[in-house]
Amino acid sequence: MGRVGLLYGWLLRKKHDQRLRSRGLLPFSPILRLLNGHALLRGGEVGLLTASSPVLKFTACWVLGLSAAACSSTPAAPDADPRAPLTRASTPYGYSGTLAETAPADNELTEARAKLGRRLFYEKSLSRNKKIMCASCHEQAHAFADPRPVSLGVDDRMGKRNAPTLVNLAWVRTGFFWDGRVATLEEQAGKPIEDHNEMDLPMDVAVSWASSDPSYVADFQAAYSAPPDELNLRQALASFVRTLVSHQSRYDAYLAGDLRALSDSEQRGSDLFFGNKLGCFHCHTQSTLTNNGYFNDGSYEAGGDAGKQGVTGLTGDLGKFRVPTLRNIAVTSPYMHDGSLATLSDVIDQYAKGGRGDPSADVQIKPFEISAAEKEDLLLFLNALTDETFLTDSRYQP
Secondary structure: OHHHHHHHHHHHHHHHHHHHHHOOOOOOOHHHHHHOOOEEEEOOEEEEOOOOOHHHHHHHHHHHOOOHHHHOOOOOOHHHOOOOOOOOOOOOOOOOOOOHHHOOHHHOOOHHHHHHHHHHHOOHHHOOOOOOOHHHHOEHHHOOEOOOOOOEOHHHOEOOOOOOOOOOHHHOOOOEOOOOOEOOHHHHHHHHHHOOOOOOOOHHHHHHHHHOOHHHHHHHHHHHOOOOOHHHHHHHHHHHHHOOOOOOOHHHHHHOOOOOOOOHHHHHHHHHHOOOOOOHHHOOOOOOOOOOOEEOOOOOOOOOOOEOHHHHOOHHHOOEEEOOOOOOHHHOOOEOOOOOEOOHHHHHHHHHOOOOOOOOOOOOOOOOOOOHHHHHHHHHHHHOOOOHHHHHOHHHOO
16 A cells, blocks of 8 residues: 555655646655755745645655655645734745845834724725725736726716736835836835825815824824825825735645646646646746736727826837736636736637737737637636635724
């Protein structure tokens, strides 16, 4: 029995390593991971292996020759502990630096600041009619995205773009919003409050309101040793958004060494996604699932939203929008910057056609053929990117 388990574990490891090599990644032997002072090199982060680590579990199976069933458990979810601090989160695959290290020097990430930001995130008094809050357009069940094509602000005013997910923005260094018009989370945080079609409240009015509430004055004093002002109000909101970290999907478990985290069909879908036939990996890299760049994905149509060109004025930026992460993509419909595609199947169909026909589309947007079986595999893989723990983590709730 032990020899059979050993052989099975070795075959699984070989299959996993072959997949990694086919994508240009260097596989690390589980034995070396265990013997290397229990340190695991993980996407720029050196983390400690714990008893719940899928890599350590698999190593034990591989060394001891345990049965396949003993190797199939999913990793624990330590960040989901409701008693854990908001500011405690592991670094997701593909990113460097701890969560605390992502914060700017003038807005150090502390628990008091993150909790104040969470309170403000769910505060309707930050809108002119006191009916809209940040969470109105960024719902946790949808990975802090909006399930409507475009968001509705005060007096049911309609925006022109879909509200994107707020996942893992702490590590973004290439600008925010679909068109990249602001450079930092702190700057971004105040824009929806003042926007005419969103919350429509001048920041000085927001500060006056917060200053009139003794409980908010106390919270700002605890977080910033100062009364509310425009700067620290934006900083608090940015601090909370910075803590929205997602890294516990089954795909993450697979990358961490749990070779049974993905089904055969999902692994075939992964091979399609990261293969040259579809070329999705050009914008959605293996670990972060985004290159955080700006790209004309073929959705632009003549006379439509100019995207980043509206910010830069450059001809080459016509129709370019931020490349979103695909983490939790199955729960963030509808899709594209304008919410014009209702399902992931619709998204695949548009790419298979080579976009919508405008010549401004990037040269990498080319038609391709995909069978019904391949499409099903691809859809299953995209669903495996969902982090169920993140969607229900009570620390992110008011």
